[in-house]
Amino acid sequence: MANKAAPDASRRSERSRRAIFDAALSLVGEVGYDKLTIEGIASRAGVGKQTIYRWWPSKAAVLLDAFTAGVDEYSTQGLPDTGDLAADLKSVLRATADEFNDPVFQAPYRALAAAGANDEELSRTFVARLMEPGTLVYVERLRAAQEAGEVAAGIDVRVAVEMLLSPFSQRWLMRTGELTYDYVDTLVDLVLRGLRPRD
Amino acid sequence: MANKAAPDASRRSERSRRAIFDAALSLVGEVGYDKLTIEGIASRAGVGKQTIYRWWPSKAAVLLDAFTAGVDEYSTQGLPDTGDLAADLKSVLRATADEFNDPVFQAPYRALAAAGANDEELSRTFVARLMEPGTLVYVERLRAAQEAGEVAAGIDVRVAVEMLLSPFSQRWLMRTGELTYDYVDTLVDLVLRGLRPRD
DNA sequence: GCATTAAGACGATACGTCTCGCCTTACCCG
DNA sequence: CGGGTAAGGCGAGACGTATCGTCTTAATGC
Numbered sequence: 483m484a485n486k487a488a489p490d491a492s493r494r495s496e497r498s499r500r501a502i503f504d505a506a507l508s509l510v511g512e513v514g515y516d517k518l519t520i521e522g523i524a525s526r527a528g529v530g531k532q533t534i535y536r537w538w539p540s541k542a543a544v545l546l547d548a549f550t551a552g553v554d555e556y557s558t559q560g561l562p563d564t565g566d567l568a569a570d571l572k573s574v575l576r577a578t579a580d581e582f583n584d585p586v587f588q589a590p591y592r593a594l595a596a597a598g599a600n601d602e603e604l605s606r607t608f609v610a611r612l613m614e615p616g617t618l619v620y621v622e623r624l625r626a627a628q629e630a631g632e633v634a635a636g637i638d639v640r641v642a643v644e645m646l647l648s649p650f651s652q653r654w655l656m657r658t659g660e661l662t663y664d665y666v667d668t669l670v671d672l673v674l675r676g677l678r679p680r681d
Numbered sequence: 682m683a684n685k686a687a688p689d690a691s692r693r694s695e696r697s698r699r700a701i702f703d704a705a706l707s708l709v710g711e712v713g714y715d716k717l718t719i720e721g722i723a724s725r726a727g728v729g730k731q732t733i734y735r736w737w738p739s740k741a742a743v744l745l746d747a748f749t750a751g752v753d754e755y756s757t758q759g760l761p762d763t764g765d766l767a768a769d770l771k772s773v774l775r776a777t778a779d780e781f782n783d784p785v786f787q788a789p790y791r792a793l794a795a796a797g798a799n800d801e802e803l804s805r806t807f808v809a810r811l812m813e814p815g816t817l818v819y820v821e822r823l824r825a826a827q828e829a830g831e832v833a834a835g836i837d838v839r840v841a842v843e844m845l846l847s848p849f850s851q852r853w854l855m856r857t858g859e860l861t862y863d864y865v866d867t868l869v870d871l872v873l874r875g876l877r878p879r880d
Numbered sequence: 881g882c883a884t885t886a887a888g889a890c891g892a893t894a895c896g897t898c899t900c901g902c903c904t905t906a907c908c909c910g
Numbered sequence: 911c912g913g914g915t916a917a918g919g920c921g922a923g924a925c926g927t928a929t930c931g932t933c934t935t936a937a938t939g940c
Contacts, residue, residue, distance in 0.1 A: 530886040599795035648851035649843035676875020729921040
């Protein structure tokens with residue numbers, strides 16, 4: 483089934499790979515995703531086009547790998563658990579807001595989210611590699627809170643996390659509002675209001 | 682400041698305009714947004730390319746107008762108010778789920794959401810013309826419920842609506858889950874749990 | 881030595897502009 | 911009013927540029 487005579491990865495140039503990532507990330511910030519071209523990346527990276535086509539199927543795939551490579555350095559540690567659920571969620575979401583407000587982060591992430599909307603396979607990879615890990619730490623934190631009795635027993639934790647993260651993402655992606663600390667706090671408080679056990 | 686000698690709208694061909702809309706909508710469903718081209722639209726519509734370039738700045742703008750023209754026929758009536766808030770929200774969100782699960786609806790809406798992520802001006806128009814009107818009816822319904830004492834007084838209704846609609850949109854856009862009636866019901870119940878007044 | 885590499889030629893599309901007559905429309909004048 | 915005319919939109923498609931994805935070549939480096 484080995485389609486298309488897979489190239490020999492052991493002989494791959496790490497130098498070129500990194501140069502391609504750097505070029506892709508800087509170019510997407512400068513010219514935007516629509517005007518990002520494989521030829522442009524190859525040229526800035528000092529790399530032959532074939533080197534890109536050999537290893538990636540699309541510019542979106544290049545960008546996804548480039549972005550992931552940059553993000554993987556942050557190893558996800560799980561959310562803090564100080565015992566104060568609201569405070570923990572707020573502090574992490576505030577940090578995430580700072581990240582999403584950072585121009586360097588914005589261009590590639592927006593581009594990937596957009597490309598994913600029209601490309602089912604890409605969206606699955608995007609979700610699995612970038613969104614899901616970030617979501618899971620919230621799920622775990624909420625589950626811990628649930629076991630501690632801070633969150634009502636019957637609640638679907640997964641949906642609760644969506645209620646927290648989706649408004650945040652949506653606001654940012656569609657530019658329907660600013661991601662301020664105030665907003666984050668309001669959101670956390672309102673979500674938690676619905677999660678607390680009733681007496 | 683009239684840039685570029687604006688064309689005379691009074692002499693515009695309604696026939697061509699409609700043909701362009703039809704062609705754009707059917708083509709985006711057939712070949713997808715990435716492979717949708719102005720030339721393709723012009724060709725299928727039996728229209729000169731210049732006729733498209735004269736009236737729209739981009740294929741995204743064409744699609745937005747085409748889609749909006751189709752949707753505008755649904756005049757938004759506001760949400761039902763039977764007195765049972767949960768039931769009202771569930772019935773409308775279920776209908777929306779059906780709509781979002783409809784293939785005819787999916788391709789253009791996905792394409793526009795994606796294009797908006799990378800194009801700030803387009804996203805503002807997209808939000809203002811398609812999302813905001815739909816959001817407002819929820820805001821109004823919740824405000825009515827708030828006045829009726831069904832929703833606690835201090836709550837930011839706008840954020841509450843985001844908690845309801847964003848998880849729904851996000852799930853659909855990123856394909857992180859199915860939009861089932863069960864899901865809709867769970868979401869409505871969990872959101873409302875946080876909105877109810879405490880004794 | 882052999883597969884990957886940088887460089888770029890290549891044909892195929894699609895871009896956005898332009899030019900060409902044709903045709904419709906707005907509006908003027910009788 | 912209502913016919914005539916000029917302006918401008920119209921369909922068609924040629925044009926030069928840009929990028930696509932493939933292919934060829936010679937150099938490189940493991």
